[in-house]
Amino acid sequence: MYVLDNNNNARRSSGGSGRSSTIIMLRINRCDQQQKREVERKKEIVAADSVGVGDMNTKIDQFVVPGDAIGQIDDLKVRIGPGLLQNKDQVVASKAGVLRFSKFHKFYWIENEQKRYVPQAEDMVIGIILEKHPESFKVDIGSSSPAMLSAYSFEGATKSNKPLLSIGNLVYCRVLVANKDMEPELVCVSIRNKAEGFGQLIGGYMFNCSLGLSHYLLSEDCSILKIVGTHIPYEIAVGVNGRVWVNSASNQNTIITTNTILNSQYMPDDQIESFIIKSLAASQPV
Amino acid sequence: MKEVLSKNEKEFMLSSIQQGLRIDGRRLDDMRDVKISFGKEYGMVEVQLGRTRVYTSVSCEVAEPRPERPNEGFFVFNTNISQMSNVEVDIGRSNPAELELGRLVERGLKESRAIDTEALCIVAGQKVWRIVTNIHILDDCGNLLDCASISVITALLHFRKPDVTLVGNEATIHTLEEREPVPLSIHHYPVSVTFGFFPDSLMIVDPDAKEEMVIDGKLSFLVNVHKEICGVSKSGGMSTSIDQVIKCSKMAINRAFDITNKIRIALHESIKDKNSSMKTRKKPMEMVEYTVPIKEEEEKDNKQSNINTTTTTTPNKPTTTTIKKTTTQPKKQQEVVVEKQKVKEEKKDTDILMKDDTTTTTTTTKPVAVAAPVVVVAPTAAAAAVVKNQSKEKIQIDSDSDSEEEDTVVLSTSNNNNNNSNNTTATTTKTEAIEVGSDDDLSVALIKKPSKPAAKKTKPAAKKAAASK
Numbered sequence: 070m071y072v073l074d075n076n077n078n079a080r081r082s083s084g085g086s087g088r089s090s091t092i093i094m095l096r097i098n099r100c101d102q103q104q105k106r107e108v109e110r111k112k113e114i115v116a117a118d119s120v121g122v123g124d125m126n127t128k129i130d131q132f133v134v135p136g137d138a139i140g141q142i143d144d145l146k147v148r149i150g151p152g153l154l155q156n157k158d159q160v161v162a163s164k165a166g167v168l169r170f171s172k173f174h175k176f177y178w179i180e181n182e183q184k185r186y187v188p189q190a191e192d193m194v195i196g197i198i199l200e201k202h203p204e205s206f207k208v209d210i211g212s213s214s215p216a217m218l219s220a221y222s223f224e225g226a227t228k229s230n231k232p233l234l235s236i237g238n239l240v241y242c243r244v245l246v247a248n249k250d251m252e253p254e255l256v257c258v259s260i261r262n263k264a265e266g267f268g269q270l271i272g273g274y275m276f277n278c279s280l281g282l283s284h285y286l287l288s289e290d291c292s293i294l295k296i297v298g299t300h301i302p303y304e305i306a307v308g309v310n311g312r313v314w315v316n317s318a319s320n321q322n323t324i325i326t327t328n329t330i331l332n333s334q335y336m337p338d339d340q341i342e343s344f345i346i347k348s349l350a351a352s353q354p355v
Numbered sequence: 356m357k358e359v360l361s362k363n364e365k366e367f368m369l370s371s372i373q374q375g376l377r378i379d380g381r382r383l384d385d386m387r388d389v390k391i392s393f394g395k396e397y398g399m400v401e402v403q404l405g406r407t408r409v410y411t412s413v414s415c416e417v418a419e420p421r422p423e424r425p426n427e428g429f430f431v432f433n434t435n436i437s438q439m440s441n442v443e444v445d446i447g448r449s450n451p452a453e454l455e456l457g458r459l460v461e462r463g464l465k466e467s468r469a470i471d472t473e474a475l476c477i478v479a480g481q482k483v484w485r486i487v488t489n490i491h492i493l494d495d496c497g498n499l500l501d502c503a504s505i506s507v508i509t510a511l512l513h514f515r516k517p518d519v520t521l522v523g524n525e526a527t528i529h530t531l532e533e534r535e536p537v538p539l540s541i542h543h544y545p546v547s548v549t550f551g552f553f554p555d556s557l558m559i560v561d562p563d564a565k566e567e568m569v570i571d572g573k574l575s576f577l578v579n580v581h582k583e584i585c586g587v588s589k590s591g592g593m594s595t596s597i598d599q600v601i602k603c604s605k606m607a608i609n610r611a612f613d614i615t616n617k618i619r620i621a622l623h624e625s626i627k628d629k630n631s632s633m634k635t636r637k638k639p640m641e642m643v644e645y646t647v648p649i650k651e652e653e654e655k656d657n658k659q660s661n662i663n664t665t666t667t668t669t670p671n672k673p674t675t676t677t678i679k680k681t682t683t684q685p686k687k688q689q690e691v692v693v694e695k696q697k698v699k700e701e702k703k704d705t706d707i708l709m710k711d712d713t714t715t716t717t718t719t720t721k722p723v724a725v726a727a728p729v730v731v732v733a734p735t736a737a738a739a740a741v742v743k744n745q746s747k748e749k750i751q752i753d754s755d756s757d758s759e760e761e762d763t764v765v766l767s768t769s770n771n772n773n774n775n776s777n778n779t780t781a782t783t784t785k786t787e788a789i790e791v792g793s794d795d796d797l798s799v800a801l802i803k804k805p806s807k808p809a810a811k812k813t814k815p816a817a818k819k820a821a822a823s824k
Contacts, residue, residue: 238361273363328380
């Protein structure tokens with residue numbers, strides 16, 4: 070596995086096996102919360118098993134497999150995301166991975182190292198313009214079929230004032246409609262009809278990562294981005310379709326940011342800082 | 356579905372390459388890490404090149420030979436690119452990349468005579484071995500060819516076929532429990548090294564998936580430890596300068612050294628593990644192929660690499676001395692080109708550059724060229740003789756070295772016109788056809804000074820002798 074101590078040369082950062090199971094295990098290990106709750110949970114598991122199905126919170130940060138009954142929804146404001154299906158009032162897992170919960174968004178999802186993005190309404194994604202039509206764009210968002218982005222769905226766009234986008238450009242957008250049998254629809258405005266960061270991404274570099282990592286980057290207990298920010302000033306746009314766009318003052322800094330984020334899944338948080346410092350030092354001309 | 360690359364990525368990558376940076380933090384001439392792991396059975400190997408993963412499994416069966424070649428077995432290569440490997444792979448449609456990859460790997464091994472079909476004969480005209488190699492691409496993150504070639508050669512080296520005893524015209528195939536299975540006879544290990552080219556004659560080693568989408572073209576060299584180029588494949592429409600091709604071939608040779616060492620170490624470890632895990636068995640597994648020769652070979656390799664470094668890094672020194680001696684020669688007399696008669700086009704490309712120099716410097720370099728092999732051959736031949744203690748081989752080696760000396764005397768001055776005409780036709784997928792016959796033919800073309808060929812020649816000879824034994 071990728072550990073900086075074993076590989077002192079920080080420039081060679083192309084390591085790490087792609088096996089999802091090991092990564093999942095690592096992710097579990099890394100989570101501090103899990104260690105704290107471990108004892109409690111053991112009790113809860115016993116309790117849940119005896120009852121049958123318990124509260125959804127008992128399985129947070131645990132490994133689940135398809136078919137697992139996760140629990141019942143008691144709060145109507147809760148949203149369920151990738152890998153979870155609603156069966157009447159029960160929630161069932163449809164993917165293997167770790168169950169995550171965001172308190173802020175009241176959002177449950179299963180995190181794994183999947184690469185294929187399955188569109189879901191209200192997801193923020195990064196797309197690549199594939200085709201240009203008079204009133205819309207065809208955008209690749211990594212899903213099985215390309216998505217549609219209306220030319221009028223930008224802030225301030227009118228018939229005479231359309232956005233200037235060409236094929237190959239990057240757009241940061243929101244999924245408006247995502248149905249099984251329809252092509253997904255995107256918009257470049259927030260719910261309040263304002264740009265609020267959506268729109269074309271100019272310059273910089275976009276890299277692909279697993280859906281798990283992109284979700285993790287957006288979660289509130291993610292410290293990587295803050296740590297990177299203390300050393301390198303940068304801009305970032307995270308799409309939950311496994312695409313992350315980064316921009317900074319120099320190519321070198323962008324590359325370091327990219328690699329730090331990509332490798333962060335394979336190293337504990339306290340090593341990330343030393344990783345950045347090392348790669349920054351290595352990039353300085355002697 | 357096609358994988359798409361945004362303008363932003365393309366522009367960023369190009370500007371980074373111009374600054375000498377690569378996205379994954381490598382330098383322009385760095386390869387990704389190679390990891391080799393073995394399965395439970397013989398011939399099951401998984402190789403990881405960065406995140407590219409190729410799994411190869413080798414199996415064997417008894418088959419009937421073709422009537423026109425009654426004493427030759429078969430090597431069959433099947434390629435399968437998993438649908439999980441890449442977004443681009445279409446279900447239910449034959450993948451052209453699959454075919455191309457399989458063909459390249461197969462031709463690289465067959466036409467460089469690395470694998471021996473005659474050794475697969477059980478009873479001539481009736482029963483031969485058919486060795487089936489299945490190449491599975493599990494994860495495609497760029498540079499499949501290199502990863503597949505490493506995977507295939509390692510799997511073939513790791514594979515053992517059941518032992519056969521012949522009594523009269525009756526062959527008995529022993530099960531793995533009865534008798535130790537025997538390894539295949541593989542004469543040398545060609546490994547692919549791929550280069551990617553960018554505008555402004557920039558190039559990178561081992562392009563990954565994203566870089567592959569940006570590069571103008573690729574150039575792959577199949578090289579073995581003996582510094583023989585067993586095949587060249589160029590894809591993409593870009594034009595490359597002769598300088599670049601030569602530079603690439605030199606780098607390829609160095610990379611092949613590293614990779615082959617890695618393969619050897621991995622094989623050695625796996626066999627050690629197997630032996631230790633099979634303590635219950637009466638006899639430990641034979642380690643003929645790897646353990647005993649490894650040390651010699653490593654020593655040889657060290658020697659070779661020493662020679663290597665001296666020749667590759669210090670060509671300037673000797674040239675300066677020659678300049679001092681002759682004083683009239685032009686500055687660029689870097690290397691002596693030794694050329695055999697059967698050298699093919701892409702080799703000639705490399706020669707082209709040198710030929711002007713060689714024509715002018717034949718008089719001065721001749722004595723050097725002849726003197727060099729004598730110095731080097733003596734210790735290696737002696738070492739081989741000590742190891743083998745067989746007069747036959749000694750004679751063989753000596754004869755080799757003799758022929759080598761002859762070769763060195765014949766410097767390539769005559770083929771220049773042909774070279775020019777050949778060079779104008781672009782180098783596309785070519786592998787060198789090698790004459791069937793003596794050991795000498797294993798060495799196809801030599802770019803370097805004669806000292807290395809001399810050291811090298813002893814190896815196939817010794818190896819073949821070991822195999823025949």
